[in-house]
Amino acid sequence: MLTLAQVLNKSAARLSGLHPAVLAAATALIERSYAVGVPILITQGLRTIAEQDALYAQxxxxxxxxVTNARGGYSYHNYGLAVDFALLLPNGWGVSWDMNRNGNQNGTRDWLEVVQHAKAIGFEWGGGWTSFKDYPHLQMSFGLSLTELRTGKKPAAAAVEAVIERIKPKEGQAVKTKMKVAIQVNGRKIADGWLEGGVTYVPARKIAEALGAQIAYHPAANTVEITTTPQKGAIS
Structure with missing residues (x-):
């Protein structure tokens, strides 16, 4: 299972060149999606005018x-204001655009979970467009049209600050990275545990029983003791 740092690193190259607020928002989206057990990969960030024209020619x-109706200069990607994403598969390198996938098995499709977090942060989703729907696409216009961006107009400081405020966790509510994980002993699942902040929490009794050990709780000392059975021929 990939750590949050590893998931972030996989998208690092494609986050380069984004507007600072969009970079912060995309990073927050990766973190929040990971926290609910839906790791994602940013597959596209800044796209040059030449790259956009080549894509339009396809x-x-x-x-x-x-794959696009936008010529060079007619996409928010060209101004570092948009990203595309895909679901990162459990093997750590495969990606999926399956919008019906429910990898964390919580009853909500993974794709829509990511979109919900993206909208809460301030992204506009291409899947909500009425004409050419672009399901992996997320953008922040900051109230600017593409015509204004082509003339060199930049996002206003107030609009950028509003995005930054959305990203900040509310006071006393740090973003947690907690997810359910399967605990296996010698290839056999014996229990479910939780991974939070790089620490795995597991039910001690299940682990002890799977290892053939005895477990006891001593209330006076507030201690859980696991005792293994010495193997024949072992030196104590």
């Missing part, structure tokens, strides 16, 4: 399927 003057 399915038109170049082989492949049409």
């Amino acid at each position: 399915g038109r003057t170049r082989p492949g399927a049409i």
